[in-house]
Amino acid sequence: MAERHAAAGGIDLVVFSSLFPSAARPGAGLFIRERMFRVARERPLAVVSPQPWFPGQSLIRRLRPGYRPQAPALEMQQGIRVYHPRFLSVPGLLRRADGLSMALASFFLLRRLKRQGVRLIDAHFAYPDGEAAIRLGRWLGLPVTVTLRGTEVPHSRNPVLRPRLSRVLKAAARVFSVSDSLRQLALELGADAGKTEVVGNGVDTAVFRPVDRAAARARFALPENARVLISVGGLVERKGMHRVIDCLPALRAGSPDLHYLIVGGASPEGDMRAELEAQAARLGLAGQVHFLGSLPPDELKWPLSAADVFVLATRNEGWANVFLEAMACGLPVVTTDVGGNREVVCRDDLGAVVPFGDAAALQQALEDALAKQWDRAAIIDYAQANQWDRRVAQLLRAFDGLIDSAGAPAELAVK
Numbered sequence: 001m002a003e004r005h006a007a008a009g010g011i012d013l014v015v016f017s018s019l020f021p022s023a024a025r026p027g028a029g030l031f032i033r034e035r036m037f038r039v040a041r042e043r044p045l046a047v048v049s050p051q052p053w054f055p056g057q058s059l060i061r062r063l064r065p066g067y068r069p070q071a072p073a074l075e076m077q078q079g080i081r082v083y084h085p086r087f088l089s090v091p092g093l094l095r096r097a098d099g100l101s102m103a104l105a106s107f108f109l110l111r112r113l114k115r116q117g118v119r120l121i122d123a124h125f126a127y128p129d130g131e132a133a134i135r136l137g138r139w140l141g142l143p144v145t146v147t148l149r150g151t152e153v154p155h156s157r158n159p160v161l162r163p164r165l166s167r168v169l170k171a172a173a174r175v176f177s178v179s180d181s182l183r184q185l186a187l188e189l190g191a192d193a194g195k196t197e198v199v200g201n202g203v204d205t206a207v208f209r210p211v212d213r214a215a216a217r218a219r220f221a222l223p224e225n226a227r228v229l230i231s232v233g234g235l236v237e238r239k240g241m242h243r244v245i246d247c248l249p250a251l252r253a254g255s256p257d258l259h260y261l262i263v264g265g266a267s268p269e270g271d272m273r274a275e276l277e278a279q280a281a282r283l284g285l286a287g288q289v290h291f292l293g294s295l296p297p298d299e300l301k302w303p304l305s306a307a308d309v310f311v312l313a314t315r316n317e318g319w320a321n322v323f324l325e326a327m328a329c330g331l332p333v334v335t336t337d338v339g340g341n342r343e344v345v346c347r348d349d350l351g352a353v354v355p356f357g358d359a360a361a362l363q364q365a366l367e368d369a370l371a372k373q374w375d376r377a378a379i380i381d382y383a384q385a386n387q388w389d390r391r392v393a394q395l396l397r398a399f400d401g402l403i404d405s406a407g408a409p410a411e412l413a414v415k
Contacts, residue, residue, distance in 0.1 A: 010117035012403050013045040016133045017124035020049035022071035027294055031201060031321045032124050038392045040080055043399055047082040050102045052089030085109055099131030110136050119406040126152050127161055130168045143173035143402050148182040150318025150339055166190045174398055178319035179340025199395055202388035203324035207298050210329045216306035227255040227370050230307035232322045234267030240313030245279050247363040255370055261303050265294035304329035309369045313362055317341055328383035330376035334365045349378055
């Protein structure tokens with residue numbers, strides 16, 4: 001279906017998200033691309049990923065270390081068009097206008113895409129992306145779906161943003177959430193229960209699979225008999241690598257050969273690498289904490305296979321793809337009881353979930369996980385039961401109904 005429609009030059013679905021991989025930010029929003037490019041095999045689509053801009057931004061970016069140019073106006077990724085319209089985004093309180101600004105900057109592009117056959121806008125994150133998409137849908141007469149991915153939790157606590165989230169969710173034709181905890185939040189904000197649906201993330205077990213442990217450890221110069229923890233994620237406060245480092249001195253009392261691998265780099269939320277390195281040095285752990293930087297998905301199986309236990313002491317999460325990715329490599333997961341974490345680590349034989357902010361509980365869970373003999377084959381089986389195919393089929397059923405009910409655009413119907 002997708003190939004026939006694409007060959008004719010048409011698309012019927014627009015993925016709308018400011019967080020999406022690009023030449024400028026190749027690691028941004030990989031979880032969205034992973035999901036939606038699988039949908040693209042059945043439904044022809046394009047991506048509109050608005051990028052913030054303000055006067056003088058280019059000069060400021062050039063003066064920063066590690067400068068990268070902005071994303072191009074149009075990229076082709078795996079044969080799919082990815083547009084990057086610029087929208088005015090002024091730092092500070094005026095960021096609250098991002099939803100309107102994003103919609104205005106994308107209007108003419110979306111109108112053109114509608115003429116090419118688009119009948120549905122699929123937005124990711126309720127604010128500001130969902131707010132912008134709802135405006136565009138109203139202006140262009142298109143239904144809009146909104147996927148909640150976790151940022152909605154802190155936004156819902158903001159008295160200014162909460163009513164705006166509520167309006168978005170009430171106006172959406174369908175609200176997807178990556179976890180049931182987020183669906184409950186959507187209902188609390190006024191979403192119609194009949195229009196909400198949980199569609200968790202999946203895992204690609206062709207990419208995430210165990211490789212030889214000895215070879216993996218040699219790759220990172222780890223002792224063959226060491227005990228190894230690993231975290232993967234942006235080096236930001238929310239992900240909690242510093243909370244794990246705080247546990248290491250006590251853990252090393254029982255496991256003196258303990259090492260901790262940290263995979264990740266800077267993200268839009270910030271970059272704590274310097275602080276984390278200083279923390280490790282201050283605790284005498286410089287030789288035990290290893291910063292591997294950001295790695296592409298097809299490289300992650302190596303550090304994951306080198307480890308014994310995956311840990312993420314996160315403050316907030318929707319549905320962390322990385323849990324299933326770690327499990328697909330045979331790792332148990334220790335994490336905090338926030339967002340949808342308990343929905344992924346849902347059994348004792350998969351890992352442990354501890355209260356957020358309870359350092360003693362985190363330390364004990366890690367100690368227990370390092371000492372336990374895990375059934376790694378069962379953990380891998382669980383990951384394989386959560387591959388992408390089931391998630392994508394669920395999405396396609398919802399999209400098919402909305403797109404078919406929208407009917408052919410007038411421009412195409414005349415032809």
